[in-house]
Amino acid sequence: MNMRIINKLVVLLILLSVSKIAVAASAGTGGVSTAFSKNSTSVGVILGSGSAFNDNYLILGVGVGYYVVEGLELGIDLQRWISGDPSITKLSPHIKYVFTQPKVIKPYIGAFYRRTYYGDYKGIDLDDEDSFGYRAGAYFSTNNRVYIGGGIVYEEFKDCSAFTECSITYPEILFTVSF
Numbered sequence: 001m002n003m004r005i006i007n008k009l010v011v012l013l014i015l016l017s018v019s020k021i022a023v024a025a026s027a028g029t030g031g032v033s034t035a036f037s038k039n040s041t042s043v044g045v046i047l048g049s050g051s052a053f054n055d056n057y058l059i060l061g062v063g064v065g066y067y068v069v070e071g072l073e074l075g076i077d078l079q080r081w082i083s084g085d086p087s088i089t090k091l092s093p094h095i096k097y098v099f100t101q102p103k104v105i106k107p108y109i110g111a112f113y114r115r116t117y118y119g120d121y122k123g124i125d126l127d128d129e130d131s132f133g134y135r136a137g138a139y140f141s142t143n144n145r146v147y148i149g150g151g152i153v154y155e156e157f158k159d160c161s162a163f164t165e166c167s168i169t170y171p172e173i174l175f176t177v178s179f
Contacts, residue, residue, distance in 0.1 A: 087119035
């Protein structure tokens with residue numbers, strides 16, 4: 001089956017799941033929103049596709065965050081790139097600030113560090129890789145505790161060689177449930 005079709009089906013299933021979680025979260029709290037509030041927790045699903053080493057990957061992952069004060073989240077994301085060779089795992093602690101004052105659109109800015117672990121590639125042991133980056137975007141409220149966001153990410157790689165790109169910029173789409 002074509003990877004584009006698989007990716008579209010997976011995104012559709014995630015969107016349907018998120019809509020059901022939104023209804024359950026709202027019903028369980030009587031409609032009181034805690035998104036981005038101090039002591040609230042957020043959980044996000046990471047789903048996408050990517051390419052590396054001349055191979056296509058399905059990207060699956062999860063992110064968890066905790067708001068230490070209103071709008072300021074400390075969290076960690078874990079991604080697993082599957083269906084390609086070599087295996088790729090990415091672990092990313094992050095900090096994000098969400099501007100909570102606007103009613104409907106809530107801008108955010110953040111920074112992260114990322115450690116990328118590679119499996120063997122055709123018998124060759126690959127070095128793991130470190131990177132850091134910044135992100136900016138906005139969340140849009142869909143329900144009391146569910147937010148959909150979008151933005152742009154800039155990532156810079158440490159110890160890159162003259163033969164590879166030392167930085168990358170890419171879009172992100174976020175689905176977040178807060179409780």
